[in-house]
Amino acid sequence: MHNTNTSGNLLESPQLEESGTSNQSWQAETPVYGALVLEDGTRFEGRSFGYQGASAGEVVFCTGMVGYPEALTDASFAGQILTMTFPLMGNYGVPDESLWEDDKIHVSGLIVSNYVDTPSHPQSKMSLGEWLRREKVPALEIKDTRLLTQYIRTHGAMLGKIVFDEDIPFYDPNTENLVARVSGTEVQQHGEGETTIALIDCGAKRNIVRSLVAKHVRVITVPWDYDLFSPECDFDFDGILISNGPGNPKMADKAIATVREAMKRGIPTMGICLGHQILSLAAGGDTYKLKFGHRSQNQPALMQGSKRCYITTQNHGFAVGTLPQDFDAWFINANDGSNEGIRHRSLPFFSVQFHPEAAPGPEDTDWIFDYFLERVRGEHE
C-alpha cells in the first residue's frame, strides 16, 4: 500500500487537510483536499476542483489529449472514475450542451494532473470545475497521474473512491445493469429520410444520431429493452444499430435477445462498442474483461486482410474473445491484438469496438456508417 502526496511522493500516512465548506470554488482561500483510494488501499491525495462529496466506482484512465466534455458526458463512463493522463485539463472550458454527448455528466469522478480554472475558448460557457460542482461530480488534481496509470496498467482495473471527510464503501459498476440506468425511456425520432434505422439506445452518444442524420437517415431511438418485433411496435425500420453503453455487456440481456431475433430475421444489424459486444453475444460469441481497457482517440485498428490501420476513438473495458460462428475478425487492435470488429461471412451483420462517430477523435472511420447504409439499402454488390 502506498500513499502519495500532491507531488507524487510516497507518504507513510494519509495527509488530508481540513476540508472547508461544501462546493468551494478553485479560488477559495482555503483549498479543499481529498483522496483517491484504490481497493487495495493505495491512496493519492489531491486538491479538489469539483464537488466536495464522496463517490465510488471503477478507476479507468484515458490517454486522449483533449475531449473531456465529450468523455464526461459519454454514458459509457457511468460508474467510472476517469483519470485523464494528458497533464492539462480545463483549459478550453465547457461548451454549450448542444456539443455534449448527453445532457449530463456520467463519470462518477474525475482525476487530473493540472487543472486550469481560467478557460480560454470562444465556445466556453463555464469552467470545468464549475460544471463539475454544478453536476455534483467530485474531481481531484493529484499531480502524478502517471504513477496512478502505471499502477492500473500493472495491477489491472481497480475499484476506487474519491473521499473527503467521510468514508464510503467501494462500488463495482460491472455487477449492475448500468444500461438500464442510462438508456432513454421513450421512442424518439430524429431526422428525415427514406431509410429508417432503429437505434437501440444503451446509453448512445449523441454523435451517433448526428452522424446518421447528416447522411439523411431517419433514426428512431428505442430504449435498450424495447421489443422491436412486438405487434405494439408501430413503425417500420430497415436496419438496426446497437449503441455504445456502460458496464458489462452480459447484463444487457433484453438487448441481446432483440439482436438475436433481428439476425434470425435477416435484418441488417450493426453494433458500436457495447453494441459490438452485444451483437457478438447474440450471435453466440463471448466477451471478457480486458486488463485495463482502451480509452483514447489514437487506438490503432488494423483492418484484417489489408494493410490499413485506422486511428480510432475508443472507450471500453470489455472485449470480444470467442468469435461467433460464421463471423470473421474485421479489425484487430495493433497494440495488444484484441478484437476490434467482426463481420458475418455472408449476411449483413457486423460490429466495431471503436467509435466511428468519434466525438472526440478522428473521423477516419465514419465510412463504417456508409458501409452499413449501403447494406441496409441493398446497394452493395
Ligand SMILES: NC(=O)CC[C@H](N)C(=O)O
Ligand atoms: N463505450 C462503450 O460502449 C463501452 C462498452 C463496455 N461498457 C466496455 O467497457 O467494454
